[in-house]
Amino acid sequence: MRELLELLEHDARRPVSELAAMLGKSEYEVEQSIKKLEKDKIILSYNALVNWEKFGDDTVTAIIEINLTPEREVGFDAIAERIYRFDEVRTVYLMSGSFDLLVIIEGKSLKEVANFVATRLSTIEGVTATRSHFMLKPYKKDGVLMTDKERDRRLVVSP
Amino acid sequence: MNESNNWKDRLSPRVNAIKPSGIRKFFDIAASMEDVISLGVGEPDFVTPWSIRESCVYGLEKGYTSYTANRGMMELREEIANHYNRKFNIAYNPATDILITVGVSEALDIALRAVVSPGDEVLIPEPCYVSYAACATLAGGVAVPVAAKIENEFRITPAELEPYVTDKTKVLLIGYPNNPTGAVMSRRDLLAIADFAEQHDLIVISDEIYGDLSYGDQEHIAFSSLPKMQERTILLNGFSKAYAMTGWRIGYSLANPTITAAMTKIHQYTMLCAPITAQIAAIEALRRGEKYMKKMVAEYDRRRHLIYDGLTKMGLPTFEPKGAFYIFPNIEPTGMTSDEFAEKLLQKEHVALVPGSAFGECGEGHVRCSYATAIDKISEALARIENFIKHNSK
Numbered sequence: 281m282r283e284l285l286e287l288l289e290h291d292a293r294r295p296v297s298e299l300a301a302m303l304g305k306s307e308y309e310v311e312q313s314i315k316k317l318e319k320d321k322i323i324l325s326y327n328a329l330v331n332w333e334k335f336g337d338d339t340v341t342a343i344i345e346i347n348l349t350p351e352r353e354v355g356f357d358a359i360a361e362r363i364y365r366f367d368e369v370r371t372v373y374l375m376s377g378s379f380d381l382l383v384i385i386e387g388k389s390l391k392e393v394a395n396f397v398a399t400r401l402s403t404i405e406g407v408t409a410t411r412s413h414f415m416l417k418p419y420k421k422d423g424v425l426m427t428d429k430e431r432d433r434r435l436v437v438s439p
Numbered sequence: 440m441n442e443s444n445n446w447k448d449r450l451s452p453r454v455n456a457i458k459p460s461g462i463r464k465f466f467d468i469a470a471s472m473e474d475v476i477s478l479g480v481g482e483p484d485f486v487t488p489w490s491i492r493e494s495c496v497y498g499l500e501k502g503y504t505s506y507t508a509n510r511g512m513m514e515l516r517e518e519i520a521n522h523y524n525r526k527f528n529i530a531y532n533p534a535t536d537i538l539i540t541v542g543v544s545e546a547l548d549i550a551l552r553a554v555v556s557p558g559d560e561v562l563i564p565e566p567c568y569v570s571y572a573a574c575a576t577l578a579g580g581v582a583v584p585v586a587a588k589i590e591n592e593f594r595i596t597p598a599e600l601e602p603y604v605t606d607k608t609k610v611l612l613i614g615y616p617n618n619p620t621g622a623v624m625s626r627r628d629l630l631a632i633a634d635f636a637e638q639h640d641l642i643v644i645s646d647e648i649y650g651d652l653s654y655g656d657q658e659h660i661a662f663s664s665l666p667k668m669q670e671r672t673i674l675l676n677g678f679s680k681a682y683a684m685t686g687w688r689i690g691y692s693l694a695n696p697t698i699t700a701a702m703t704k705i706h707q708y709t710m711l712c713a714p715i716t717a718q719i720a721a722i723e724a725l726r727r728g729e730k731y732m733k734k735m736v737a738e739y740d741r742r743r744h745l746i747y748d749g750l751t752k753m754g755l756p757t758f759e760p761k762g763a764f765y766i767f768p769n770i771e772p773t774g775m776t777s778d779e780f781a782e783k784l785l786q787k788e789h790v791a792l793v794p795g796s797a798f799g800e801c802g803e804g805h806v807r808c809s810y811a812t813a814i815d816k817i818s819e820a821l822a823r824i825e826n827f828i829k830h831n832s833k
């Protein structure tokens with residue numbers, strides 16, 4: 281299962297026949313495994329990793345560090361939920377260290393994102409401080425280089 | 440230039456006795472094409488892991504640009520000794536038993552030159568790496584090819600070697616996991632060879648450059664780890680294949696102190712030392728490179744399954760390789776010779792591979808495909824080969 285997941289995480293569009301050959305399993309077995317992984321919510325979705333910058337889109341991405349005062353009984357979870365329910369919020373992690381939540385937000389402009397943070401996030405009860413960092417250029421995302429691939433420098437035929 | 444000087448006659452007869460590699464012709468044709476998919480490459484498609492490259496860059500910044508000891512940096516030799524001790528439980532003394540060379544290629548050359556006298560015979564199981572016979576000839580020896588059979592999964596047995604033994608036989612030169620067949624030898628197979636070597640008092644040169652690329656539950660066995668074999672074995676290994684470091688040119692030999700001293704003598708006069716940059720990188724590879732290597736091996740293993748599956752479904756009798764990154768299908772059902780098959784496939788479908796005849800006469804009827812190539816390219820190449828066979832079989 282682990283190997284199948286690794287292969288799909290790397291390239292979700294591989295045909296089942298190819299996966300089966302690579303893993304030394306039958307196509308039926310691989311299909312059943314995938315169905316089960318989807319049912320168990322181990323595989324959540326299949327997405328394309330897009331280089332929006334190259335496409336010419338000027339979407340703004342910001343990382344927001346948020347400090348919280350935890351609530352009795354529910355700790356950070358209730359506030360985290362209030363934050364992650366916003367569509368603008370792409371990613372939320374609970375962190376160790378000098379802040380509590382790491383939130384990634386996408387917006388059309390710097391102003392829009394800043395405005396969202398000021399009016400919607402900072403005002404949530406329990407949020408004591410926010411620090412926004414705007415992303416300038418992606419180099420690598422989820423293990424994939426965002427630059428053009430290095431070309432194969434090998435000779436075409438060698439012993 | 441004066442035509443009457445027959446330059447060919449003035450060359451060394453040993454050099455004239457060697458045929459140029461059969462691979463060259465294909466390289467020239469393939470180089471002129473745009474969309475070639477190459478299964479002809481005998482090296483990893485991965486770039487050297489960054490941590491290894493970075494350690495070399497750091498070394499350069501620190502000014503490591505000098506010669507090293509002839510035998511190589513002591514730190515590297517110690518790492519190699521530790522590695523063999525840990526992995527195979529063999530004790531090699533870094534001061535006397537280990538020589539760092541410019542790739543296994545140099546190690547092979549000087550190993551043969553150190554032990555072969557004019558006319559000595561070198562037993563070479565084929566199909567095998569293209570340099571074995573040539574290096575034996577250049578060392579003044581006589582290469583004696585012995586054919587391994589597909590029925591026996593390209594392993595060699597004492598019964599097959601025995602008829603070729605004469606009173607001149609001095610060396611047995613083996614390379615497992617094997618290029619081009621992907622064959623490996625089990626402990627039982629190797630023990631039989633060890634008995635044979637002892638019985639005929641042979642020196643065994645064991646090229647184990649693909650040792651780390653062994654798949655499934657087939658663990659690699661170092662020849663010198665077999666009972667009583669350490670003294671008579673010259674074990675050759677390097678970093679090119681497992682750590683994707685072909686261009687660094689760094690390898691080593693492990694042998695008894697007398698042979699190592701003799702090889703060092705040749706090495707010091709002809710090479711002086713291996714590049715210090717590559718030696719520093721090799722130290723990093725042994726200290727921290729294993730996890731990167733394991734990841735690459737796992738990827739080769741998946742490709743191995745895919746290409747074996749594809750070739751078999753086309754109806755080509757194929758031995759499922761157990762090591763290295765080559766597969767050696769039999770193309771006789773197509774009615775073509777291996778040379779013809781390779782050349783036409785390249786012309787018509789722009790897929791490059793190497794005819795089996797390049798690896799010894801008994802390689803005829805086969806072609807070598809390297810699966811050190813990205814998965815999507817392997818799939819595309821398989822589709823093109825299938826199309827080619829459909830339309831060109833006789």
